[in-house]
Amino acid sequence: xxxxxxxxxxxxxxxxxxxxxxxxxxxxxxxxxxxxxxxxxxxxxxxxxxxxxxxxxxxxxxxxxxxxxxxxxxxxxxxxxxxxxxxxxxxxxxxxxxxxxxxxxxxxxxxxxxxxxxxxxxxxxxxxxxxxxxxxxxxxxxxxxxxxxxxxxxxxxxxxxxxxxxxxxxxxxxxxxxxxxxxxxxxxxxxxxxxxxxxxxxxxxxxxxxxxxxxxxxxxxxxxxxxxxxxxxxxxxxxxxxxxxxxxxxxxxxxxxxxxxxxxxxxxxxxxxxxxxxxxxxxxxxxxxxxxxxxxxxxxxxxxxxxxxxxxxxxxxxxxxxxxxxxxxxxxxxxxxxxxxxxxxxxxxxxxxxxxxxxxxxxxxxxxxxxxxxxxxxxxxxxxxxxxxxxxxxxxxxxxxxxxxxxxxxxxxxxxxxxxxxxxxxxxxxxxxxxxxxxxxxxxxxxxxxxxxxxxxxxxxxxxxxxxxxxxxxxxxxxxxxxxxxxxxxxxxxxxxxxxxxxxxxxxxxxxxxxxxxx
Amino acid sequence: xxxxxxxxxxxxxxxxxxxxxxxxxxxxxxxxxxxxxxxxxxxxxxxxxxxxxxxxxxxxxxxxxxxxxxxxxxxxxxxxxxxxxxxxxxxxxxxxxxxxxxxxxxxxxxxxxxxxxxxxxxxxxxxxxxxxxxxxxxxxxxxxxxxxxxxxxxxxxxxxxxxxxxxxxxxxxxxxxxxxxxxxxxxxxxxxxxxxxxxxxxxxxxxxxxxxxxxxxxxxxxxxxxxxxxxxxxxxxxxxxxxxxxxxxxxxxxxxxxxxxxxxxxxxxxxxxxxxxxxxxxxxxxxxxxxxxxxx
Numbered sequence: 040x041x042x043x044x045x046x047x048x049x050x051x052x053x054x055x056x057x058x059x060x061x062x063x064x065x066x067x068x069x070x071x072x073x074x075x076x077x078x079x080x081x082x083x084x085x086x087x088x089x090x091x092x093x094x095x096x097x098x099x100x101x102x103x104x105x106x107x108x109x110x111x112x113x114x115x116x117x118x119x120x121x122x123x124x125x126x127x128x129x130x131x132x133x134x135x136x137x138x139x140x141x142x143x144x145x146x147x148x149x150x151x152x153x154x155x156x157x158x159x160x161x162x163x164x165x166x167x168x169x170x171x172x173x174x175x176x177x178x179x180x181x182x183x184x185x186x187x188x189x190x191x192x193x194x195x196x197x198x199x200x201x202x203x204x205x206x207x208x209x210x211x212x213x214x215x216x217x218x219x220x221x222x223x224x225x226x227x228x229x230x231x232x233x234x235x236x237x238x239x240x241x242x243x244x245x246x247x248x249x250x251x252x253x254x255x256x257x258x259x260x261x262x263x264x265x266x267x268x269x270x271x272x273x274x275x276x277x278x279x280x281x282x283x284x285x286x287x288x289x290x291x292x293x294x295x296x297x298x299x300x301x302x303x304x305x306x307x308x309x310x311x312x313x314x315x316x317x318x319x320x321x322x323x324x325x326x327x328x329x330x331x332x333x334x335x336x337x338x339x340x341x342x343x344x345x346x347x348x349x350x351x352x353x354x355x356x357x358x359x360x361x362x363x364x365x366x367x368x369x370x371x372x373x374x375x376x377x378x379x380x381x382x383x384x385x386x387x388x389x390x391x392x393x394x395x396x397x398x399x400x401x402x403x404x405x406x407x408x409x410x411x412x413x414x415x416x417x418x419x420x421x422x423x424x425x426x427x428x429x430x431x432x433x434x435x436x437x438x439x440x441x442x443x444x445x446x447x448x449x450x451x452x453x454x455x456x457x458x459x460x461x462x463x464x465x466x467x468x469x470x471x472x473x474x475x476x477x478x479x480x481x482x483x484x485x486x487x488x489x490x491x492x493x494x495x496x497x498x499x500x501x502x503x504x505x506x507x508x509x510x511x512x513x514x515x516x517x518x519x520x521x522x523x524x525x526x527x528x529x530x531x532x533x534x535x536x537x538x539x540x541x542x543x544x545x546x547x548x549x550x551x552x553x554x555x556x557x558x
Numbered sequence: 559x560x561x562x563x564x565x566x567x568x569x570x571x572x573x574x575x576x577x578x579x580x581x582x583x584x585x586x587x588x589x590x591x592x593x594x595x596x597x598x599x600x601x602x603x604x605x606x607x608x609x610x611x612x613x614x615x616x617x618x619x620x621x622x623x624x625x626x627x628x629x630x631x632x633x634x635x636x637x638x639x640x641x642x643x644x645x646x647x648x649x650x651x652x653x654x655x656x657x658x659x660x661x662x663x664x665x666x667x668x669x670x671x672x673x674x675x676x677x678x679x680x681x682x683x684x685x686x687x688x689x690x691x692x693x694x695x696x697x698x699x700x701x702x703x704x705x706x707x708x709x710x711x712x713x714x715x716x717x718x719x720x721x722x723x724x725x726x727x728x729x730x731x732x733x734x735x736x737x738x739x740x741x742x743x744x745x746x747x748x749x750x751x752x753x754x755x756x757x758x759x760x761x762x763x764x765x766x767x768x769x770x771x772x773x774x775x776x777x778x779x780x781x782x783x784x785x786x787x788x789x790x791x792x793x794x795x796x797x798x799x800x801x802x803x804x805x806x807x808x809x810x811x812x813x814x815x816x817x818x819x820x821x822x823x824x825x826x827x828x829x830x831x832x833x834x835x836x837x838x839x840x841x842x843x844x845x846x847x848x849x850x851x852x853x854x
Contacts, residue, residue: 074708083704104757105673112664112728113679119726120686123694123701130696341581344574349567352575358837359582362589365836367786369804370829374592376811377818385591417585449570480692481788485808507692514696515793526696533693540688 065095079144090114124533131527132297137520139280139293146294147275150264150282156250160239162186163247165215166224173224175233176206176215177241177249187212188233197230200240221246264290302527315493315500316509316528323505326411327476331469333416338423343457345424346431357428364421372485375414404502407487411503415482419472426468430461467547474539478532483508506532596620596822616823636817637806638799639824646802646828649717650785653724657780658773661728665735666761670744687729692789698723699793720794720802724784731776738772739765778839785832803828 068091076084094114097106133139141149162177172190187206195201206212221228225246233241233249244250256264263274264282273282273290280296281289305312341360345353363371378386379400387397400410438456447455483489489501489508498521500509506528514525599613615633618625624634667673668680691698699714702723706713713719746768747760755763766773788804795801807828810821 071708078707080704103671103673105667105671108663108667108671108761109673109679111660112732115660115725115728116683116686118701119698119723120689120691120694120729123691123697124686124689126697126700127694130700135700341578344578347574349571350574356578356582360578360585361837362586362833365833366589367782367804367829367832369786369788369807370825370832371588373807373811373821374588374825377595377821378588378591380816380818383816383818385595417588474688475690478690478692484788484792511692511695511789515699522696522700529693529696533689536689536693537685540685 061095061099065091079142090118127526128530128533129526130522131302131530132299133295133523134280134293134298134301135295135522135526136524138291139295139523141292141294143275143294143296146282146292147258147262147264149292150256150290151254151258153255154242154252155255155268156244156248157253160241160251161244162241162249164249166221166228167212167215169212173227174212175201175203175231175249176212177203177233186235191227191231193224193227195227195230197227197232200232200234202234204236218246298523302524303531305524306528306531311497315496315498318493318502319500319504319506319509322408322503323477323507326408326415326503326505327473327479329412330415330419330476330479331473333412334419334423334472335465335469337416337420339427339458339461341420341424342427342431343453345428357424360424361421363417364425368418368481369485371418372414372482375410375417376486379410401487402491404491407491407503411482411486414486415476415479418482419476423472426465427461430464431457434460463550463553467543467550470539470543470546474536474543477505477535477539478507479505480507480511484511592822593826595819596826598819601817601819616819617827619820620823620827636815636820637809637824639803639806639827641799642801642803642806643828645717645800646785646804649720649724649791649802650781653721653784654777654780656721656725657728657731657784658777660725661731661776662735662766662769662773663761664728665732665739666765668732669736669739670747670761670765683729683732687727691723691727695789695793698790702794714794715797715800716794717800720791723790723794724787727783731780734776734779735769735772738769742768775839778835782832782836782839 068087072084072088072091075087094110096102097110162179164175164177167174167176169190172192174190175188177186177188178184185206185208186203187210188201188203191201229243231243231249235241239251241249242252244252253267255267257267258264259272261274263272265272271284273284273288275281275294276283277296278298279289279293280298281293283289306316307313344350345357345360347353378384381387381397381399381401384400387400391397398406400406434457439452442452442456483503483505487501487503489504489512491502493500493502498513501512504512510525510528510532513521513528594609596616597612597614598609599611599615615625619633619635620639622635622638622640624632627633668676702712702714702719705719705722706716710716711718712722742765747764750760750764751757785802786804791802792805795805798806807821807824809815810817810824
C-alpha cells in the first residue's frame with residue numbers, strides 16, 4: 040500500500056515543481072541575456088534571447104511534442120555547425136585580427152581607461168608588515184618627510200581611501216618587504232586609494248610608485264579622442280579601423296570594421312600574397328587528387344586479391360591490413376614523424392644501411408610532399424579496401440564463370456569485369472575521399488606543419504601547406520592572427536566543398552536511379 | 559565453382575601470398591617499430607630495431623613515475639601523459655553520452671513523429687555535415703571567447719567548451735539511429751500507447767530497450783570520434799594541464815626537444831586501448847561503411 044501511494048505521488052510532486060523550475064530557468068536566462076547586453080554585445084544578446092525563447096516555446100508551447108525531441112539536436116547543429124559557417128563568412132568581410140580585436144565601443148573604453156601618473160604627485164613607497172596587516176610608507180623624494188598609511192589587509196576593497204599621516208621618525212615600522220613580496224600583494228595595492236593630508240587622492244602607479252592618475256584621453260561629443268597633454272585630436276576612421284590623427288598617426292588597439300571585399304581582393308591582386316596562395320592551392324588539389332588515385336589503386340588491388348577464393352589466410356591478411364585504419368590518426372601520424380626523422384629516424388637508418396642515403400624528408404619541399412603522400416596512402420587505403428570488398432562481393436559469379444570459359448586471364452577479368460562494375464558505385468565515395476583530403480588538416484598539422492616555408496613571403500607560408508592548414512596558420516599561429524583574411528579563405532573553401540558535395544549527391548542519386556531501373 | 563584453372567595458377571597463388579606478406583610487412587612496420595622503440599633505452603640511439611637491451615625507462619615516464627638516470631640525475635616525466643589521457647577520456651565520455659542522448663531523441667522524432675519541414679531539415683543536416691569544423695575554426699574560436707566572457711566554465715581553455723563544441727556533430731548519428739528505428743515495427747509502441755503509456759514512456763520504456771545495439775555502436779563511434787579530434791581541441795585548449803592526448807602528443811616531437819622513446823611509450827599506452835575498442839567495434843563500423851556505400 041505504501042509503495043503505491045509513493046509512486047502515485049511522485050509525478051504529482053514533479054508537476055508541482057514544474058513552474059518553479061521553469062521560472063528559475065527563465066530568470067537565469069534573462070540574467071545572462073542582460074549581462075551579455077550590458078557588456079555591449081547586443082547582437083549576441085539578441086541571439087541568445089531568440090534561442091532561449093525557442094527552447095521555452097518548444098517545451099511549454101503547443102506546437103507539438105516532435106519539437107521537444109528535436110530541439111537539443113537541432114540547436115546543437117544550428118549553433119555549432121550552421122552558425123559558424125555564416126559567422127565565418129561575415130568575419131571574412133571584416134578586418135578582425137589581433138590589431139582589430141575589439142569593437143569600437145570597447146576599444147574607446149580601453150583608451151579612455153588609460154591613465155598617466157601626474158609628475159609632481161609621484162610618491163615612492165615601501166611596504167611594511169603590521170601584525171596581520173600591511174602599511175605603506177610614502178616619500179615624495181629621497182630623504183624627504185615620510186607619510187605612513189593606516190594598516191590595510193590583502194582583502195581590502197579599496198572603496199574608502201586609506202588615510203596617510205606624517206610618519207613619526209622614531210617609530211619602528213620594521214624592515215621594508217622585498218620586491219617579491221610587493222609583487223605578491225600587487226592585486227591589493229592596485230585597488231588602494233590613499234588620501235594625503237592635503238586631501239589629494241593617490242593611486243597605484245607601479246611597483247615603486249603611487250601618484251595621482253589622470254586620464255590620457257578625453258572623449259569629444261563626435262566620438263573622437265583628444266590627448267589631454269598635447270590637445271592632439273584622434274578621430275575614428277571607419278575605413279582602417281583605427282583612431283587616427285590629422286598627421287596619420289594611429290592609436291593601438293584598433294577596432295573591427297567591415298572592409299568589404301578587401302580580403303578577397305587580396306587573394307587575387309596582392310602579388311606578395313597571390314604567389315604562395317596560388318601554389319598552395321595547386322598543391323592542395325594535387326595532394327587530394329594523388330591521394331585518391333593511390334589509395335584507390337592499392338585498395339582495389341587488395342580487395343580483388345582478398346576476394347580470390349583459392350588464397351588461404353584471407354581473414355588474417357584482411358585484419359592485419361585493416362590495422363592502419365584502427366590506430367588513432369594522431370598517433371600514427373606522429374609515429375611516422377619520428378620514423379622519417381632525418382638523423383634519428385628508423386626509415387633513414389634502413390635506407391642508410393641498404394643504399395647509403397639519408398634523405399632530408401622534412402627539409403626538402405619535394406621529399407616532404409612525397410612523405411605526406413606515403414603516410415596518407417598508408418592511412419587511407421584500408422577504407423577503400425573495405426568498401427571495395429563489399430562491392431566486389433556483390434558482382435554476380437556467373438560473369439567470371441563466363442569469362443573463364445572464354446579463357447580470359449585474371450587481368451582481363453579485372454579490367455573488363457571487376458573494375459567497370461565497381462567504379463560507378465565507388466565514384467561518389469571517391470569524391471568524398473577527395474573532399475576529406477582537401478581539408479586534411481590533421482595530417483599536415485601533425486606531420487610537417489606545412490614546412491619548409493617559402494622564402495621571401497610577407498605572411499609566412501609553407502611549401503606543403505594545404506589551404507586549410509594555411510588558414511589555420513594565418514588565424515592562430517605566426518602569421519599575425521589575421522582572422523578576417525583566414526575567414527575569407529575559408530569562405531572560398533566553403534564554395535569548393537559545396538560544389539564537391541553537390542557533384543557527389545548528383546552521382547549518388549544517378550547511381551541509385553540506374554540501380555532502380557536495372558531491377 | 560566450375561572455373562577452369564590453368565597451370566600457372568599455383569604460381570599466381572604464391573605470388574599473391576608474397577605480395578600480400580610484403581605489403582603487410584610495410585603496413586605494420588611502423589606499429590611494431592614504435593613498440594620496440596618504447597622498450598629501447600635512450601631517446602636518440604638508432605640501434606637495432608629489435609632491442610638488444612630491454613629498458614622500461616620510457617614506460618615509467620609515460621606512467622608518470624620518475625627514475626634515476628645513468629648519470630645519477632633524477633629524470634622526471636616530461637609531460638603529464640596520464641592526465642592528458644584522463645582529460646581525453648573524460649571529454650570523450652561526456653561528449654559521447656550527450657551526443658547519444660540528443661541524436662537518439664532527434665532520430666526518434668524523424669523516424670516516428672509527423673511535423674512540418676521534416677524533409678528539408680533532414681536534407682539540410684546531410685548538407686551541413688559536409689562542412690568539417692576545421693573550416694570554421696575562426697568562428698568557433700570567436701564564439702567560445704564570447705561565451706567564456708560570461709560563462710567561464712564553457713569558454714576557451716575549458717573542457718566544458720570543448721564538449722559543447724562537439725555537440726554539433728550529430729548529423730550522421732541521427733541518420734544511423736533513424737535507420738535502425740525504422741526497422742523496428744511501430745505497432746509495438748502503438749500497443750504500449752493503447753495500454754496507457756505516454757509518448758515519452760513509449761519511447762523510453764519500449765523503443766529504446768529494443769535499440770540498445772545501435773545505441774552502443776553510436777556511443778563507440780562518437781567516443782572514438784571525439785577522442786581523436788584534433789583541430790577544435792587545439793584552438794580551445796592551450797595550457798599543458800588542460801590538453802587532451804590528441805593535442806598534447808605533438809609536444810614530444812619538437813625540434814628543440816625530441817623525445818622519441820618517451821613518445822613511443824606514451825603512444826603505445828594510449829593508442830592500444832583506442833585501437834582495441836575500434837577493432838572490437840569494427841564489425842558494426844564496417845557494415846555501416848558498406849551500408850553507406852550502397853545507399854550513396
